[in-house]
Amino acid sequence: MGAGRLGAPMERHWGVSASSVREPAPGGPDGRRREPLRRRANSASASAVGASASAEGVRRDRPGSYSGATSASRQRVESLRKKRPLFPWFGLDIGGTLVKLVYFEPKDITAEEEEEEVESLKSIRKYLTSNVAYGSTGIRDVHLELKDLTLCGRKGNLHFIRFPTHDMPAFIQMGRDKNFSSLHTVFCATGGGAYKFEQDFLTIGDLQLCKLDELDCLIKGILYIDSVGFNGRSQCYYFENPADSEKCQKLPFDLRNPYPLLLVNIGSGVSILAVYSKDNYKRVTGTSLGGGTFFGLCCLLTGCTTFEEALEMASRGDSTKVDKLVRDIYGGDYERFGLPGWAVASSFGNMMSKEKREAVSKEDLARATLITITNNIGSIARMCALNENINQVVFVGNFLRINTIAMRLLAYALDYWSKGQLKALFSEHEGWCDRMYGRDINMSATLIRFFRVILELLEHSLSY
């Protein structure tokens, strides 16, 4: 991150200027931005650290470490010991590609509080809540906004904002310019970037980050969301007949007895956790073939620039032109090994031939990439489930956002290869074009991460 980043672009990105203020779109599905964002950032939150990374059996310590606290920051920590944290309530999830910022806007501010509210706090609130876009890269997901939420005895709205991780320096610079450090607040942060940018927050912004363990956050977030449900409906669901687009049905799954469960978090990479109880879990393994690989390879192979674009291409492509199937080799099923003819024998195997390379479209390549990555995750997850003797597998993470192909593929692969023994479960918040209800609710995957951040923030604050 060059020094130049901290200067001029800041205003462009984050400046509170009238010109950047747009009317907030009305909440709900219709106000959602439909246009794909022209940037390469949306792929997946990168906190799921991948393949070559297997810290088996590492139990997570209690998160929330304050290191190298200055006296000013120690004061802020002190303030947390009071029953209720002071505003503003922020939570940050800094992934490898995307930063997710959650902001609680109190709606029950008394006149007295309004009076006391310092100017900088007011300007932050106004700026964040009256915009849907911040500079050229920051987006507020209006459709995700949770209204009239009661948190810690305060009523208010929860806002979700995301921006690319490479704009982090500009964000920190803004924090400095806006004098965030004077607001007696603590930035609770999770994700790899909580470590990566900790020093910058401290030295540039004079802001003390409270780092929260991301795996802890993840598990608590999922269990919490499941316990409260979503719009009165079940949070967890599975697919019946995932291979058949006519008969495919999304059915609620009661996760009342969640343990043990295998949690597969697909971000830029993939982390696989075996969860035995709220506090007892271990990272089983991970793979580096994750959402980042899908998007990265798609960029190289098709020249696409957004995750949405890559997915959209994949939805139109035909991977059997790219992959070599069992039937391409054996003319049909390979019964000796119990392999069906439709199974992929070699991903990209047809691309060894020059003629076939010339005959495929970008869409076909995108589709094959998606199928390769998804199948592989399913395969590793299945093996982990067998080794850990767990039969419910919950897939979460940004990779699955608006990614019905991948979800159905995972559901089908797990069901087929386990002969019905394993069930692939998904979280409602990963997003799902809900045809049954005839509307596109498209809940963002980021919500689940926002939730756990805000939860951790509050839970953490209250524990002092």
Add this chain to the structure above:
Amino acid sequence: MAECGASGSGSSGDSLDKSITLPPDEIFRNLENAKRFAIDIGGSLTKLAYYSTVQHKVARVRSFDHSDKDTEQDHEPPYEISVQEEVTARLHFVKFENTYIEACLDFIKDHLVNTETKVIQATGGGAYKFKDLIEEKLQLKVDKEDVMTCLIKGCNFVLKNIPHEAFMYQKGSNPEFRFQTNHPSVFPYLLVSIGSGVSIVKVGPGSWETTGLCSALLSTGCMSEPCQAQVETEDRFEWIGGSSIGGGTFWGLGALLTKTKKFDELLHLASRGQHTNVDMLVQDIYGGAHQTLGLSGNLIASSFGKSATADTEFSKEDMAKSLLHMISNDIGQLACLYARLHCLDRVYFGGFFIRGHPVTMRTITYSINFFSKGEVQALFLRHEGYLGAIGAFLKGAEQDNPNQYSWEENYAGSSGLMSSSPELCPTQRPRSGTFDLLEMDRLERPLVNLPLLLDPSSYVPDTVDLTDDALARKYWLTCFEEALDGVVKRAVASQPGSVDAAERAEKFRQKYWNKLQTLRQQPFAYGTLTVRSLLDTREHCLNEFNFPDPYSKVKQKDNGVALKCFQRVIHSLDALGWEERQLALVKGLLAGNVFDWGAKAVSDVLESDPQFGFEEAKRKLQERPWLVDSYSKWLQRLKITVE
């Protein structure tokens, strides 16, 4: 899914290859005595197997009847040596690029004198493609054999018959190749065959007489039904899983990303690339070398993760390297997961993705070590490329039951590991240099472990590993080079009546000298290098030029002398007290070994002092304590046994 596919390779330049002339003596050896054929045609390489009979001289020993003679007075040798002509069986394997297939078939047709066989066993993805060509050229009926069955038969065969067949590969360590000594219990094992896709197979008896978790899975139907392949229980196998991300993915995706068409060139690109430019590492997310998650900062968090976030151009080398890491890591991870599920700790790797390429062996080994935390061993096979051909051949030879014999690798007729490694000559290989050979001689009786050994699997007869010890290697190779003149002289002298002995001896010298030079460059070429293997190689080379045993006369004379002294030595030992006798026995053992070592110093002594004998040798022994002296402990142990 083993070695199928690779349709992209066969089409290039068929026309120019027909003109090549093959050096016949060196490649299709003893073709005129060939009996039966098998062929394995992969994506880019063809492996031909044939069986031939070899007629050669053997020195046989026949004892006299000494019963009515007084041996003390007798000046006759203790036994008679007769040189006889003998016919033995040999297996030949030749590996060459598919582009040469027509030229090779033509050559075989021209040189095949008279073979009774009407059928050729064929396996591999290309067997179908070349079926008509083979039938037309050789006038043999092509009998197609299942790829995986052949692979496993071949694998079991080499593991059983070839010492130091399997090895671990550790780039940068010394030695890079660490060979496995023959394991009496190789079964069951996991074989991961990386062709265009990946097949993971569990091999051996009990491959589904599983225990614990594994049987629980079977009963719940989580695993596919076992398929009984053979009557031979060792050839039983079970396909337990696979992956579509394999060699075809590396090749296909690599060709798309780098516009490089050839597999070997892709590997070459990869060996020069930096994957960190393309992959998102843990430290890219966490900053610095962060350890909190228990993950090192250098680990890959997301393969190709950086190509999604930057508008940079990526070099071909970097992308190829990233792809190689991605695929190797993935295969290694799956292999470990399967090994764990089936409670196995040894995984053999094969298939065209490996094919002896150091770069892929390195990344696969790394991945296995990483994911299993060192609990699973990644093993490679010296003759991995031949497994299919060997298996196909064995399928066709079932009535001869080759498994009832023992087979021995013939060092004189085998090219050795990495003879055509793309790493050694990455771009343009010389055409004739692409032929790789393996020959195995049939021993008339099966070899078994010495029953007196407490634990045959841990018994290593060779005291010095010359692959490991560079200094000792240099010393011994020089030693054998310097002794070569003497051996040549001795060989000529051993056949006084032969007219071409000198000429054959000269050919022997050339061949053995070349082998020694190969071993200087590649000490791992034939497994662990030992003094014994150097002697074996010399013997194989001598045999090839029809010198069965140049030392037979010398040994005959020495044995005669020894027998004469024998009674006297026994008497003098008997006269000693118990403890004295033990020391005398050990000293005698050491003195005897001074001769047996054949060390240069000893041969110098013997040449300068013909009278130097057993007593002189005993006097030359150094006083106790010896260099390695456990005599007292030995004596103590003996005493307990006696009591």
